[in-house]
Amino acid sequence: xxxxxTVIGLGPGDACxxxxxxxxxxxxxxxxxxxxxxxxxxxxxxxxxxxxxxxxEEQARAVAALAHAANGANVAVVSGGDPGVFAMAAAVxxxxxxxPPVWRELDVAIVPGITAMLAxxxxxxxxxxxxxxxxxxxxxxxxxxxIEQRLEAAAGAGFVIAIYNPVSRARPWQLxxxxxxxxxxxxGSTPVVFGRAIGRADEHVExxxxxxxxxTAADMATLVIVGSASTRIVAREGRTPLVYxxxxxxxxxx
Amino acid sequence: xxxxxTVIGLGPGDACxxxxxxxxxxxxxxxxxxxxxxxxxxxxxxxxxxxxxxxxEEQARAVAALAHAANGANVAVVSGGDPGVFAMAAAVxxxxxxxPPVWRELDVAIVPGITAMLAxxxxxxxxxxxxxxxxxxxxxxxxxxxIEQRLEAAAGAGFVIAIYNPVSRARPWQLxxxxxxxxxxxxGSTPVVFGRAIGRADEHVExxxxxxxxxTAADMATLVIVGSASTRIVAREGRTPLVYxxxxxxxxxx
Numbered sequence: 001x002x003x004x005x006t007v008i009g010l011g012p013g014d015a016c017x018x019x020x021x022x023x024x025x026x027x028x029x030x031x032x033x034x035x036x037x038x039x040x041x042x043x044x045x046x047x048x049x050x051x052x053x054x055x056x057e058e059q060a061r062a063v064a065a066l067a068h069a070a071n072g073a074n075v076a077v078v079s080g081g082d083p084g085v086f087a088m089a090a091a092v093x094x095x096x097x098x099x100p101p102v103w104r105e106l107d108v109a110i111v112p113g114i115t116a117m118l119a120x121x122x123x124x125x126x127x128x129x130x131x132x133x134x135x136x137x138x139x140x141x142x143x144x145x146x147i148e149q150r151l152e153a154a155a156g157a158g159f160v161i162a163i164y165n166p167v168s169r170a171r172p173w174q175l176x177x178x179x180x181x182x183x184x185x186x187x188g189s190t191p192v193v194f195g196r197a198i199g200r201a202d203e204h205v206e207x208x209x210x211x212x213x214x215x216t217a218a219d220m221a222t223l224v225i226v227g228s229a230s231t232r233i234v235a236r237e238g239r240t241p242l243v244y245x246x247x248x249x250x251x252x253x254x
Numbered sequence: 255x256x257x258x259x260t261v262i263g264l265g266p267g268d269a270c271x272x273x274x275x276x277x278x279x280x281x282x283x284x285x286x287x288x289x290x291x292x293x294x295x296x297x298x299x300x301x302x303x304x305x306x307x308x309x310x311e312e313q314a315r316a317v318a319a320l321a322h323a324a325n326g327a328n329v330a331v332v333s334g335g336d337p338g339v340f341a342m343a344a345a346v347x348x349x350x351x352x353x354p355p356v357w358r359e360l361d362v363a364i365v366p367g368i369t370a371m372l373a374x375x376x377x378x379x380x381x382x383x384x385x386x387x388x389x390x391x392x393x394x395x396x397x398x399x400x401i402e403q404r405l406e407a408a409a410g411a412g413f414v415i416a417i418y419n420p421v422s423r424a425r426p427w428q429l430x431x432x433x434x435x436x437x438x439x440x441x442g443s444t445p446v447v448f449g450r451a452i453g454r455a456d457e458h459v460e461x462x463x464x465x466x467x468x469x470t471a472a473d474m475a476t477l478v479i480v481g482s483a484s485t486r487i488v489a490r491e492g493r494t495p496l497v498y499x500x501x502x503x504x505x506x507x508x
Binding site for chain 1: 265268269270271272273274275278312336337338339340341343344345346347348350351358359362364365366367368369372373375376377379380381382383384385386387388389390395396400403404407408410411412413486488489490491493496497498499500501502
């Protein structure tokens with residue numbers, strides 16, 4: 001079995017975040033699978049097959065890429081951000097587990113990338129500077145009740161919360177409900193960051209508070225960070241405020 | 255005020271994870287501050303001052319770098335991994351808030367990096383493939399009782415847990431207690447990953463279970479990932495097993 005499958009994180013929209021490891025893996029692949037919008041970010045190379053698919057077809061894409069690799073090819077699958085965070089690496093692992101035994105003999109490698117929450121955090125300071133969690137708000141793949149339980153557990157325990165997939169056309173209401181749920185546990189002054197299309201020409205970052213945050217400020221390209229009770233906003237004249245969560249917690253600050 | 259301070263994430267130990275953005279920021283800095291072991295990873299450039307300090311001196315380092323930048327210099331501060339995750343970006347923001355008003359006029363930029371949990375996850379598959387949290391086990395900066403509460407909240411709500419700073423010479427006992435606490439809420443078969451010195455010559459990765467995990471397998475250079483009840487291990491003959499957390503959750507799988 002000489003096939004190889006590499007799952008590659010492209011990072012957020014700007015090539016300044018594409019690691020040398022990802023660049024090298026892209027250059028040597030014989031075929032590249034991915035959601036069309038991510039594949040469009042990969043330079044066209046002669047002799048390299050490009051296999052775009054829709055963004056709802058992760059499992060089918062994983063199966064196609066694994067089958068291609070099992071024929072002896074050096075195949076890549078690309079994800080935006082990091083492939084291990086709400087992305088293709090888990091889909092590939094699940095299909096390896098469910099698939100024919102020869103798929104377990106493939107050389108499989110995962111190339112990490114800058115995931116969206118790190119890029120959004122960097123734009124405003126260090127909101128993820130202390131304990132935090134990453135949560136997908138999509139209930140396509142898990143029940144909404146569980147999402148609410150996790151939001152409440154995280155906010156109640158003092159984790160900063162990075163919200164992936166905050167809204168979609170089919171789910172316009174969930175972020176508003178999420179704000180309402182965590183708002184029962186956190187002060188209205190808690191900082192909230194909306195980071196949209198980071199690293200792309202239409203990038204937009206907004207710093208607000210839980211009391212003032214409007215769920216309509218988010219779309220499918222947005223990553224939302226909800227601070228903890230410790231998270232702070234530092235105003236700066238003529239500049240975007242800094243948002244950070246202190247590394248140190250006073251003994252009384254629980 | 256013409257000074258500039260850039261807080262740069264170097265990623266884990268291997269230069270294959272240094273982003274072009276980080277590389278460019280390092281090349282143009284007039285002075286670079288950082289913990290000595292991280293600074294050693296930055297190529298020496300003529301005319302560029304190097305200002306190493308000890309790893310416990312984050313706040314003093316931030317103050318020195320800010321004061322230097324406020325003199326009009328282009329100053330960089332380096333962190334391993336991502337500077338926004340348990341690292342220098344929050345220290346810099348805290349000192350800007352506490353410091354003289356002119357520090358708020360500085361050009362401050364954060365350059366994200368591959369944080370340890372993403373690199374460790376990539377080595378074994380996709381353990382962070384669904385909702386997860388990142389938690390520092392160090393009680394230098396917060397009370398141990400709070401750490402226990404967060405571990406229990408995260409494990410109880412079904413988050414995978416990435417544990418930063420699992421042990422130190424002064425804290426040899428905490429990881430064992432952490433395993434015991436989450437072991438009350440999770441089955442002994444829950445996957446656990448130890449990732450040590452990822453990307454360095456002495457890299458070591460171990461996949462085990464919560465029932466079999468020994469806290470002595472971790473040292474200061476180790477990142478530990480504790481799965482959720484959904485996390486799976488896929489055995490592969492002659493290869494490291496894959497570890498992943500499924501993206502999809504069956505409606506009964508709560």
